[in-house]
Amino acid sequence: MRTCKAAKQQGQVLFIVALSMVVLLGTLGLAIDSGMGYISKAKLNAAVDSAVIAAARAVTQGATQAEQTANAQQAARNFFSANYPNNFLGSNPVFPDPTVTFNGGQVTIDASATATVPVSLMGVMNFKFLNVAASAQSVRKDLDLAFVVDTTGSMAVDPTVPPKVRTNAKLFLTKFNQTLDRIALIQFAYGAVVRDPFKPVLRGFDINSMNTHIDAFNFAGSTNSAEGVWQARDQLNNVIAPTKRSSLRVIVFFSDGAPNSFASYFTFKTPADCISAGTLSTGDQTTPNWPAGLRHDDQINSQLPLKCWQNASIVNTTNTSYITKLPDWYNAHNPLNLPALQEFPVVTATPRVVTNDTSTQTNAWRNVNRASRNLLEAMAAKSRNEGVYVFTLGLGQELTIPEGADGEIGENVLKCMANTADALPRCVTAGAGQPVGLYCHAVDANGLKPCFDKLASAILRITK
Structure with missing residues (x-):
């Protein structure tokens, strides 16, 4: 058991x-x-x-x-x-x-x-x-993008640069959707021209037309950057609102130098001598010279008829007809000086002091040079206030060299436009709460493709 x-x-x-x-x-x-x-x-x-x-x-x-x-x-x-x-x-x-x-x-x-x-x-x-x-x-997301391209004479100092600018500008366009995205192509030097405007209601863009215009770029003239950005913002705001505007709006600004010119209606000693808006320009040097002008603000490199065009005698009081003062407000597109259209002051205490005094060579040169930079930054800031992202691309070593009336570094202006984290403190403070863009510096023309790719990638990330 x-x-x-x-x-x-x-x-x-x-x-x-x-x-x-x-x-x-x-x-x-x-x-x-x-x-x-x-x-x-x-x-x-x-x-x-x-x-x-x-x-x-x-x-x-x-x-x-x-x-x-x-x-x-x-x-x-x-x-x-x-x-x-x-x-x-x-x-x-x-x-x-x-x-x-x-x-x-x-x-x-x-x-x-x-x-x-x-x-x-x-x-x-x-x-x-x-x-x-x-x-x-x-x-x-849908996208409205204004592409602003600098075609000033400094781009052609090295003859190998213009072909690379054309090639990479065209490659940049291929990153976007030809039937869904809107793109406007804007070219600037002394003045600015919208080569391919937005479709105000329909979507898409004509890449073949843009390629043709880019191939035809001629590089000459000085740097009226503000006119290029004014046209870019105008294109964005001309899209019928609110239902037809894209949820993402962008300005891409490409330049090889700091601004040194701006356009307006100017007051002449004899007002009837010139009744046209035009561009008044300075050089990039750090010593005073007489500003020159006037040139068409709606053309790339073309002089206005006499007496609007007097070259460096345009503000020289020894001349029989000259500009007696700068306008209080940027008014190139406001011939009647209507208060409702006075968005951007020329005469201002900030960020650079500008008066309307043109009585001496030094005063005229300093005020025109400073106003050129102020207007560009103000137009970019206004665009950002309206929800527009600003992306900037700078080409060449000149952007890292002190220039102009205050010996400024050109790329600081481009960083300020984009509202980057490493911009000057006054720009970051002024841009608090605004869209943060991106600045890319191409040391030479070989750096254009990486920079354009970097900007396109950043924009496409925002669209998702």
Whole structure:
């Protein structure tokens, strides 16, 4: 009897041990296989996220929605497979083509993926696979972008620079969606010309027309930067509001120097001698010279007729006809000096002191030079107050050399325009709460492509 009872007890112990082993293996398998499933899930999430981001960028490529959809889906596939390769942890991923939905100026990209992960120790509990899934959505906002290009004479000092400016300006345009994004192309030197305006209601831009205009750029004249930014802001505000404006509005400003010229209606000794608005310019030197002018503010490099054009005698009191003072307000587009259109003061105590005194060479040179810089910064600040991002690209070493009436560093003006964190303290304080843009400095023409790519990437990140 004892032997039989002992044998029976031994059998029960073996059964309990065996059952315990199954449970233990199952628990251990659950821990191990769940960990593998968690790793696969995290990897799948990252792969789907990267895929929709890549698709949102690639959807800018193509002239039709069908081409844009195909490019977006191909980019999504490439990024998904790079981030979740086949047989990762023995799994079998499935990634259907994302859906691409166009709605007005916005594109919504939805993607999802699944993966079947084989289990190891959980097999003892009759589990064969773990199924993991992930999904993501990217919404690319609509975009209105005013592209302002400096075509002053300093760009052509080195003959190898203009071809690289043309090439990289055209490449920059390819980063954006030809049917969804609006782009305006603006060229400036002594004056500014809108080569390709926005469509005020419809979307899209004509890249072939812009390429033709960029190929025709002639580089000559001085730097009336404010006129270029005035035209950019005017283009942005001319889009019929509020329903037709894009949710993201941007100015991209490209220059190789600090501003030294500005346009307005000026007061002559004999008012009838000149009744046209025009550009008054200084050089970039740090010693006084007589300002020169007037040139057309709506043309790139063209003199106004006499007596509006008198070159360096335009403010010289020894001349029989001369400018007696600077205007109180920038009024190049306000011939009647209507108070409602007086947005940007010429005569001001900040950030640089400007009076309307042109009685001496030093006073005339200093006031024109300072006003040129003040107006540019004020127009950029007003644009930012209106929710516009300002991105700036500076070319060349001249931007790092003290110039002008106050021996200023040109790139400080460009940083101030963009409201960057490393701008002068007065600019950052003035720009508190405003959109923060980006400044990129290309040391030479070989740095243009990286800088344009950097600006385009930053803009496209904001669109998502």
